[in-house]
Amino acid sequence: MKLVNYHHLKPIIFLCHFLLIATLVIACHSTAINTSTNTNNNGCIQKYDPNTDYFPNKIKITHATGLAVEYHKNYKIVTIKNPWQNANTKFQYVLVQCGTPTPKGFNQAQVITVPINSIVSLSTTHLPHLAKLGVVDKLIGISNSKQVNTPDVVERIKAGKVTQVGSNSNVDIEKLLELNPDLITTFGTGNSQTDSYAKLTEAGLKVGINAEYMEDTPLGRSEWLKFTALFFNKDEQAEKIFSEIANKYERVAQKAKSVKNRPTVFVGFNFKGTWYMPGGKSYVAKYLADAGANYLWSDDKSSGSLPLSFEVVLERAANANYWLNFSQSWNKLKDLVAEDNRYADFKAVKTGNLYNNNARVNESGGNDYWESGISNPEMVLSDLIKILHPEILPNHKLFYYHKIN
Numbered sequence: 001m002k003l004v005n006y007h008h009l010k011p012i013i014f015l016c017h018f019l020l021i022a023t024l025v026i027a028c029h030s031t032a033i034n035t036s037t038n039t040n041n042n043g044c045i046q047k048y049d050p051n052t053d054y055f056p057n058k059i060k061i062t063h064a065t066g067l068a069v070e071y072h073k074n075y076k077i078v079t080i081k082n083p084w085q086n087a088n089t090k091f092q093y094v095l096v097q098c099g100t101p102t103p104k105g106f107n108q109a110q111v112i113t114v115p116i117n118s119i120v121s122l123s124t125t126h127l128p129h130l131a132k133l134g135v136v137d138k139l140i141g142i143s144n145s146k147q148v149n150t151p152d153v154v155e156r157i158k159a160g161k162v163t164q165v166g167s168n169s170n171v172d173i174e175k176l177l178e179l180n181p182d183l184i185t186t187f188g189t190g191n192s193q194t195d196s197y198a199k200l201t202e203a204g205l206k207v208g209i210n211a212e213y214m215e216d217t218p219l220g221r222s223e224w225l226k227f228t229a230l231f232f233n234k235d236e237q238a239e240k241i242f243s244e245i246a247n248k249y250e251r252v253a254q255k256a257k258s259v260k261n262r263p264t265v266f267v268g269f270n271f272k273g274t275w276y277m278p279g280g281k282s283y284v285a286k287y288l289a290d291a292g293a294n295y296l297w298s299d300d301k302s303s304g305s306l307p308l309s310f311e312v313v314l315e316r317a318a319n320a321n322y323w324l325n326f327s328q329s330w331n332k333l334k335d336l337v338a339e340d341n342r343y344a345d346f347k348a349v350k351t352g353n354l355y356n357n358n359a360r361v362n363e364s365g366g367n368d369y370w371e372s373g374i375s376n377p378e379m380v381l382s383d384l385i386k387i388l389h390p391e392i393l394p395n396h397k398l399f400y401y402h403k404i405n
Contacts, residue, residue, distance in 0.1 A: 043115040043233060045099030048074070054097040057236035063246070064223040066211045069230060074100035076114075078230055083211045084190040085304065091209050095230060112206050115233040116182035122167045122196065124366065126185050126210060127153045128375035129228035132241050138232070141179050143167035147366035171196040173203050183231055185210050216303045217286045218377035219246055225375060248378040255392050256292035256385050263321035263388055265293040266313065266348075270340060271327075275313045276305040284325070287377075291384035292392075296320060314345060322388065323348035324401075328358045328367060333404055352405070355387050359402040369400040 045054065054074050061067050066082040080091040094106045095114045102111055120141030121127055127150040130136045136152040141163045148154055156162050163179060166172045167186075176184065184207045188195050200207045208231065212224035222245055229238030265288055268277050278284035279302030280295070288295040296316050300306060317323075323346060330336045333354070336343045343349055357380075360368035373380050383401040386393050 042117060043098055045074075045097060048100050050074075054100065055233075055235060057239070059226045059230065059235045059239055061223065061226065063217060063219040064212075064215055064226075065220060066214050067224060067227055069226075072103070075103055076230060078208075078227070080209050080211050082214050083188045083209050084214065087188075087190060093208060097233075109201055109206075112183060112208075112231065114231055116231045118179075118181040118183075119231070120165060120176065120179060120181045120184045122165070122171065122184060122186040123210065124148055124150075124371040125212065125374050126228060128372045129225045132225060132375065133229055133232060133234045133237060135232050135234070140181055141165045141176065141184075143171075146364035147362075147371075149360065149362055149366055149368040149371050168196050169194045171200065173199060176200070176205055177203060182206060183208055185228065187211065187213065212374060216281055216283055218283050218290075218380065219249055221283060221374045222246075222249075222377050245376070245378060249381060252378050252381050252385065252393075253290040256290065256389060259292040259389055259392070262292055262294040264296055264317075264319070265322045265324060265388070266296050266317035266320045267323070267325040269326040269330075269336075270310045270313075273309075275308045275310060277308050277313065279303050279306055287381060287384060290381055291387075292389050293322070293384070310340075310342060314342070317348075318345060319347045321348065321351075322353045322355065324355050324384075324387070325357050326354075328356075328361070328365075330356060330404065331358070336404075352403075354404040355401045356404055357400050359398060359400055373400055 050073070052073065055071050055076060058071050059069055061069065066080060068079040068081060070077040074097045076095045078093045078095060083089070083091055092110055094103065094111045096102050096111060098113045098115065117138060118140050119130070119138050121130070121139065122143045124147050127148060130139055131150050131152045136156055139153060139156060139162055142148065143164070143166060145157045145162065145164050148157060153162070163175060165175045184200055184205055186196055186200070186207060186209060188197050188209050188211070192198065197207055197209060208227070210224055210227055212221045215221040223242055225242055226238045229235060266277070267284060268275055277297050280298045280300035281303040285295050285298055289298065297306065326336065327339070330339070333349070336349070348354060357369040358367055379399050382393055382396050383398050386396045386398055387401060
């Protein structure tokens with residue numbers, strides 16, 4: 001009888017042994033994983049080792065001139081070298097790996113624990129960074145929800161997960177203190193009356209100045225994706241994403257490099273008596289050069305905007321082949337002539353070679369060119385080449401631009 005029972009129990013005993021061994025293997029494997037990554041769900045280090053390099057994948061800045069990053073074993077120093085026009089100051093942030101000690105000698109306002117788990121963005125140009133890096137779920141506040149075009153962010157707004165907090169001089173400090181984000185990204189102009197940076201830091205909030213708009217090249221502006229990535233420890237991912245962007249841009253630019261016929265182009269419009277023309281060293285001039293254009297102000301040596309009179313522009317651009325990038329409210333030929341009948345004197349108006357960068361504007365007036373265009377410079381360049389040299393990109397359809405009829 002006992003023998004019969006033993007034979008019946010044999011499979012059960014074998015199964016118990018198998019489960020015990022499997023459990024031990026899994027437990028050992030789990031221990032190995034925990035030892036190697038040594039982090040919890042928030043990306044914090046559980047057991048600090050001063051000899052470990054916690055940032056093995058490092059960002060290299062190749063096009064942006066106003067951004068620098070210096071790596072140490074458990075922290076990164078991010079420097080904003082040129083935050084606004086004629087700035088006599090720079091900003092520095094010390095990004096300390098969560099769960100490791102803060103280095104000495106730095107102002108606490110500069111120290112930010114990474115990876116961050118919540119962010120408020122006070123510029124729509126930063127939103128595509130979050131989408132490309134896959135961290136839109138960390139966004140909890142923006143300046144104006146109506147201006148947003150980035151699809152993932154629009155969905156988050158609709159779900160009621162993003163708070164509107166205002167911007168610049170109208171920023172709502174109380175709301176931000178309630179939200180208590182790990183980081184607020186904004187920009188500065190150097191005007192203490194309108195810039196929000198000072199009042200945000202005075203309130204004890206962690207703020208990062210993004211100075212992408214100060215860059216003189218399309219790829220320089222686009223590379224500020226890496227600035228956002230540094231706070232999320234998405235360094236490796238940002239390197240890959242930007243490398244793809246730069247490679248695409250350079251491939252498209254190469255196609256227009258050898259064109260012999262370079263049509264003459266001017267941009268902008270007369271605003272309250274002044275026509276602000278981008279300088280010959282501006283990112284707009286770089287776009288046009290790479291698109292195979294003869295930009296009529298390319299001989300200028302400045303990177304900012306030139307305040308010109310209508311008469312000066314008419315004198316130089318009267319016979320230009322193309323006119324681009326004018327008032328966002330103009331969608332038809334009659335719109336610009338109604339604004340000022342002198343516009344009809346330009347050859348580009350007579351021939352209908354008018355293209356505006358407002359093809360993607362939402363119902364509240366938020367223009368995607370100024371939002372995702374910075375992060376997708378190869379698309380902007382492709383549009384410009386399609387306009388000026390349609391034979392080079394026969395299959396490309398205009399994305400940010402459209403023709404004014």
